[in-house]
Amino acid sequence: MQLQGAFVFLSALALTTATPVRRRCSSTPTQSVTYVLPSTGGATSLPSPNSTIKHIAVGHGVQNYTCTAAGASGTSAGALAVLYDVTSLYPGSGPEALSSSSWDNVTSQVLRTTSMPIDTSNPSSPFPAEADLTVTGLEKPIPFLGHHYFDSSSVPTFSLHNDAELLKSKKILNIPAPSTADKGLTDEGAVDWLYLSDKGGSIGLTAVYRVLTSGGSPAVCGAVGDTQSVPYTAMYWLY
Template sequence: MVSVKSLLLAAMATVAYTAPTCQPAFVPTLPKTGGPRELPPPPPSFTLKKIAVGHGIQNYTCIDASSSPKADGAVAILYDVTKFVPGTPKTGIPQALWDKIPSALLLKPLTLNKLAGSTYGAHATKPFPKEEALKLLGFPVAEFLGHHYFDINSTPMFDLSKVGLKASVTKLDGVDAPANADKGPLKTGAVAWLQLGESGKGLSTGLTQVYRVITAGGVGLKCNVAGAGVHSVPYTTFYWFF
């Protein structure tokens, strides 16, 4: 006959064997430039919602050949790379491969609808082509996530239409890109890394802050080269959404 004590010991052993091991959830950390000052991190209470790689153009206006280029908005397509962050269980890719994504994507022809007669400019009213996944040689396929653009009031917007998130933002902080950052096809330089916060215009949905990090290309041409008028410069970057 099996004793009550034996049954209790067997039950306790089974519970101990089958109890799941509690592992802390993997939380990616923002990259750093390695410069004298870094972008401030988001508050601990904020949750990382998505990470995207963006491919598009930065626009600039030159009044004349002797002026400095004035930033005049941007247009980009966003692709979801959240699950590929190095360290992510099962789907994370090597850090070296991850860091190369912006530079590799910058070599890919722009898929924006072109402005007639412009090398890089996008169509003024219909800049975005049909929604497609990003297929970059040597990298996992990244699904389409949304668009980045400036609205009629020149407010930066991020519309992550595939997941119902939207950010209307203003600049909170910025630091120079590392000296060794990819300067882009025009060799003008990489745009700054930015911390962007909610604009207060009531246009955001589910997002409070956006970071632009690991930039490649995007710095405007000197006006004595570009000439008077608007010119566009291709760029790529990672966007982190909180």
């Protein structure tokens, strides 16, 4: 199934004009817990983190694609996602912690049981009002953390509003999602896992890993010039 939709590259200035008040997240990682980055279990893996985890987020949004040739897969044209803080749900981290199996299923659950937060029909203002995410089966809503978007220079950007943290990133490595990953609402497959590092201009963050992806892969293009906005979720480990 091919989803057509408007998509945009949002400038960092437009999203960060108002300087947020810095506050400490209630879900700051518990340093007595060992946070283990997920692995695909395949022959290749992402490099191990060499710094301290700051946030673990679930991103829910769309992967955007353009079509340059009929019959070929769409070409990546950025992404838009709302980020929610799931740090306190990490197994063994505290009273809100999930079981390992429930944790591994969080992205799929969010994709399939919650509403799409991105308004692809409104390129100038695709993000909703800031709000926590209610997920069936969780005792408390998942706190809003920020936004993921590509800026006007096509730089992958993570803006964490409550903590005034910003990551301007560049891709270092990508590996295929495991064959068991949720193929998504369009059944086209899960997007790759990624490791991205600071490109310069970041505040308080140096790297991010995209793991446990669900959906987001493009459909075969019907015609040159077509666009696709494919629903996806992923976990983002921010350092």
